[in-house]
Amino acid sequence: MTLPIAPVKRESGDDRKVAIAIAARALIVEKGMEGLRTRDIADRVGINIATLHYHVPSKEALISLVASSIRADFQGQSQRRQRQGKSGLQLLHMEFEDFREIIADMPDLIIVLTELVERARRDPAISTIISPLYDYWRNQFVEIFRKGIAEGSFRPDIDPFAAALIVTGALSDYWRGWTEFQNSIDAIFTELERAFVLTPSLKG
Amino acid sequence: MTLPIAPVKRESGDDRKVAIAIAARALIVEKGMEGLRTRDIADRVGINIATLHYHVPSKEALISLVASSIRADFQGQSQRRQRQGKSGLQLLHMEFEDFREIIADMPDLIIVLTELVERARRDPAISTIISPLYDYWRNQFVEIFRKGIAEGSFRPDIDPFAAALIVTGALSDYWRGWTEFQNSIDAIFTELERAFVLTPSLKG
DNA sequence: CCAGCAATCAATCAGTTGATTGAGAGGATT
DNA sequence: AATCCTCTCAATCAACTGATTGATTGCTGG
Numbered sequence: 001m002t003l004p005i006a007p008v009k010r011e012s013g014d015d016r017k018v019a020i021a022i023a024a025r026a027l028i029v030e031k032g033m034e035g036l037r038t039r040d041i042a043d044r045v046g047i048n049i050a051t052l053h054y055h056v057p058s059k060e061a062l063i064s065l066v067a068s069s070i071r072a073d074f075q076g077q078s079q080r081r082q083r084q085g086k087s088g089l090q091l092l093h094m095e096f097e098d099f100r101e102i103i104a105d106m107p108d109l110i111i112v113l114t115e116l117v118e119r120a121r122r123d124p125a126i127s128t129i130i131s132p133l134y135d136y137w138r139n140q141f142v143e144i145f146r147k148g149i150a151e152g153s154f155r156p157d158i159d160p161f162a163a164a165l166i167v168t169g170a171l172s173d174y175w176r177g178w179t180e181f182q183n184s185i186d187a188i189f190t191e192l193e194r195a196f197v198l199t200p201s202l203k204g
Numbered sequence: 205m206t207l208p209i210a211p212v213k214r215e216s217g218d219d220r221k222v223a224i225a226i227a228a229r230a231l232i233v234e235k236g237m238e239g240l241r242t243r244d245i246a247d248r249v250g251i252n253i254a255t256l257h258y259h260v261p262s263k264e265a266l267i268s269l270v271a272s273s274i275r276a277d278f279q280g281q282s283q284r285r286q287r288q289g290k291s292g293l294q295l296l297h298m299e300f301e302d303f304r305e306i307i308a309d310m311p312d313l314i315i316v317l318t319e320l321v322e323r324a325r326r327d328p329a330i331s332t333i334i335s336p337l338y339d340y341w342r343n344q345f346v347e348i349f350r351k352g353i354a355e356g357s358f359r360p361d362i363d364p365f366a367a368a369l370i371v372t373g374a375l376s377d378y379w380r381g382w383t384e385f386q387n388s389i390d391a392i393f394t395e396l397e398r399a400f401v402l403t404p405s406l407k408g
Numbered sequence: 409c410c411a412g413c414a415a416t417c418a419a420t421c422a423g424t425t426g427a428t429t430g431a432g433a434g435g436a437t438t
Numbered sequence: 439a440a441t442c443c444t445c446t447c448a449a450t451c452a453a454c455t456g457a458t459t460g461a462t463t464g465c466t467g468g
Contacts (some may be wrong), residue, residue, distance in 0.1 A: 016415085030326070031326065032236030032238070032322060032326060033236075033237075033238045034236070034239075034240075034323075034326075036238075037455070037456090038455075038456060039454090047416075047417085048416065048417045049416070050418085050419095050454085050458080051415070053457065053458080054414090057414090057457095058457080059455095059456065059457095065389060091460085097379060111423075114322065115322060116320060117380065119238075121315075122234070122235070128360060148232070161264035162392050162394065162395035165377070165378060165392060166370065166392065166399070167380060168377070169373050169376070169377025170377075172377060173369070173372070173376060173377055175337050176321065176325065181336040186366070187366040190366070191362070191367055191370060192370065193361070193395065195367075195370070195399035195400065202439085241425070241426090242425075242427085243423085243424090243425075253425095254427085254446075254447060254448085254449095255428080255445070255447070259445090260426095260447070262426080262427080263425095263427090322444090344455085
């Protein structure tokens with residue numbers, strides 16, 4: 001989608017790496033990891049295969065580069081909002097908004113992430129990059145649930161770890177979106193909130 | 205795992221196909237879809253590549269065969285329990301038990317299923333086999349939630365579709381199990397139940 | 409201005425990979 | 439026994455694929 005039209009002459013090594021990562025991500029979305037070819041990436045960037053190998057020595061390294069790129073985007077997104085001094089419920093809403101923005105601004109991010117997750121199961125190099133990322137996301141929710149319980153606005157019998165796993169699992173599964181189920185993401189957000197947040201009538 | 209030791213002479217076409225599907229599934233677990241090779245499958249079955257192609261004309265057809273095999277196992281599992289005359293809560297517990305048995309008896313099933321789900325996103329042939337299966341699973345929960353609400357034992361403001369998506373999403377995401385989160389599946393079951401089922405103290 | 413480095417590419421390699429061909433073996437039917 | 443059908447394999451193909459080589463181009467510091 002966002003491609004350099006014509007890399008006129010030369011590009012710095014870092015810029016090329018970024019372009020390679022972007023191209024690789026787009027191709028993973030289109031053809032999956034099993035359809036990813038170094039030649040296709042080079043073509044999309046507009047460079048020779050040898051040049052690609054100059055910047056990224058092997059396909060293994062290429063996958064790692066993609067994983068790092070995904071991590072950078074993901075963390076960049078979640079650091080855009082000020083989180084201090086917010087209540088548990090406000091933080092929960094912020095996470096939902098973050099997720100909504102991710103699927104709006106970077107729709108390929110979650111798709112590539114799940115492909116990488118599959119690979120992480122049998123590739124330690126990818127696992128060390130991706131697992132902490134996913135765990136970080138989940139831990140955000142763990143903290144939110146702890147805070148919300150302490151504040152009295154969340155259901156007091158929540159198991160924060162289990163609840164966090166349910167939320168992240170539901171959201172990432174939703175985003176695969178290959179199902180016939182045509183629920184809006186808002187319906188999911190609403191239902192998750194009802195599942196864990198006390199309604200005023202039940203409080204006190 | 206369960207492989208024919210040595211196919212002495214000849215095998216009927218159907219038996220061979222079953223053996224091929226089993227071998228393919230094991231190899232998908234080991235190396236993922238992107239590492240699946242027809243030669244490896246033939247080797248594991250103990251036949252020539254040409255013989256493999258005699259039974260399964262193309263790799264596309266092979267993937268479809270695997271998808272059908274997965275579907276058969278999955279549906280076979282969910283039909284082992286009598287479901288008539290049960291309450292919503294009982295049905296929910298039955299679904300949980302089904303899931304527990306699947307991950308105990310056929311641990312590779314969910315792994316292969318998620319690999320196929322990735323592929324289904326861009327392969328219509330796989331999508332037509334896998335999507336209905338997943339939708340069937342989700343619809344089970346939709347019906348359970350409707351029933352539970354009507355019976356008054358579930359939270360009355362549940363959106364059955366959203367809730368079903370949350371449950372199936374959380375369970376399938378849990379099963380990937382690559383995370384550091386070491387929650388037991390029971391903790392997930394318990395938390396899901398708390399999220400949607402009314403506790404006695406909150407009822408009327 | 410030129411030496412050195414970063415970046416690039418055409419050409420090519422060696423190994424892989426899905427698929428085909430043509431021949432043949434074993435069993436059943438006639 | 440002749441015929442036919444199912445199943446099997448050795449050999450082979452053409453295309454693909456990740457990676458390398460050696461030469462070339464342009465920028466930059468001295």
